[in-house]
Amino acid sequence: MNRPQIAVAAGGFAAFVNIYALQALLPGLCQVFSAPRHHVSLTVTATTLAVALASPFAGRLAAAWERRTLVAGSLLGLVLTTLLAASAKSLPELIVWRFAEGLFLPALVASLMAFVAENWQGAALSRTMCNYVTWTVIGGFLGRFVAGWAGAHFGWRAALGATALLNAVSGAVLLMNLPRREAAPLLQGGHSLSYFLRQGPFQAAFVSGFNVLFSLVAMFTYITFRLSEPPFALSADTLGCIFCVYLVGIVVTPLAGRLMARWGFRKALLGASSFAILGALLTLSGTLSTVILGLTLSCCAAFVGQAGTSGYVGQRGGPERTTVLGLYLCFYYLGGSAGAALPGLLWPWGGWAACVGLIVLLQMVSLFLVRFRFSD
Template sequence: MTRRGLGVAAAGFCTFLNLYSTQALLPTLADTFGAGLPRTGLTVTAPLVAVALVAPFVGGLSDALGRWRLIVWASLFLAVPTLLAAGASGLDALILCRFLQGLLLPFIFAVTVAYIADECPGTEAVRMTATYAVGTILGGFAGRFVAGWATELSGWRTAFVVLAGLTLACGAVVAWALPRERAFRPVRGWRGQLAGFADQFGNPQVMATCGVGFAVLFSMVGTFTYAGFYLAAAPFGLGPAQLGMVFVTYLAGAVAAPVATRGVLRYGRQRTVL
């Protein structure tokens, strides 16, 4: 793996380490705070809502300010709300910390995609995207797995402390390994930003890609969130560590990503997705 590949993979890992980390903890959090399942589920929903609110505007900021600095600083600062979550006084405070995490995440994953498009020509971009995808998959698994085991051994607050440490370490790797952009050309002025924003909504390929992403995440997030509550109840009675183990299935994507890359290079994007 190249140094750039390591930086891209670390950025993906850092993002998804935190995004769904509470899925293995939902039954524990419900018992701890005496909250219902829908309210506890907001610890998963809150960062997703924050991502949806911020993501449309991140592209414009990165066009003006540059890719590298946003990716690196967001990766490092993400450790702050993660650590604050460990000291949350109640469920509402925890949900707020999760929302703050979500506000930072698009500055990592969305801008990393733009960075790849700018800096990696042709087939290198396809391979680098696969490397990024593997990083997100490993991070998505690690977030649930580590949080589950840390909660089992020492409580949910410890889980967030461990995640904050891992996040800070990932941010350091991103800062060291990811080369500064060379092909980036800033776009100045709000008119150019708005024009680019409008162009995306008029691009059928972009809209189709968003549709695919919506369908995949809608089914995946809903299934895993439901499964956590279902498997924690009788007759299964799984604890947080065992629930974290359920997400081993997530690692299948790490195998599928390189296979999909070969499919894209051989058959094209549309045929591979279909």
């Protein structure tokens, strides 16, 4: 890998290493704070909601500021707020600091996506986006795995401290390899955000991005509750091992990049939604091996969906790609927030089956939109 590709990889790792790290610890946090599931799940929802709210502004910042300066500030904010979250004395305080974490993330992600879209085109763009997603997979896995292991042996505070360290190291690698890019001149006559919201292909990409992260977060936030109860009754460190299914994405995502370059974004996204539906249905099984197979398919579908939607938006956005990517990230992380919160409201009535039904419904919406509103 050359230095720009190393920067993309380190950035993908840094962006996802701590945002969902608490998923493996949610059952334990319920006991620590004597709080119900839907309250504790706000430690995940708060972060993704903050990312969604800040993303439209981050797109503008990524265009207007010098890139390395913006990325360095974002990384510093992520590390500090993670350490402050580890010092929280109550659940509301933990949620506040987790929200603060999310405010710093969009500038990092928007800068990286703009960097990719500016420096690679066509098939090379598809491959580079898949490199980025592969390292988000690795970061997401290690964050959850390390947090699960550290939480089981040393407590949840140590788990957050460990993810802050991973964030700092990956951030240093990113900054050492990311080339400077001076602030771009302000684009005259640019379109408003409402213009992009009215475009059919962008509508399909935004909603599909929402559904991608909704499905992934809902799946891996609430499966921990199901697997921690009979008949599975898995411990916290074993639940952390469940996230090993993410590692399949290291193989699948680069392969998907080659197929995407050959077949186009549309066919790749249709396939991703189909596998997401199949994977969700398999998790209804009472057999652990079948559940893990379903989680694996769901992971692969999400990673392909993420690479396809973000690559498409970056390619189609043209000179205003940072603005469009910021809007895309808003929808993407709103999906993550909804995926962490909505199933918790349905859980008392339908449990895991209600969660799966919601995922299947949204993926069917994605199939429809990509089929009829998307164009390569």
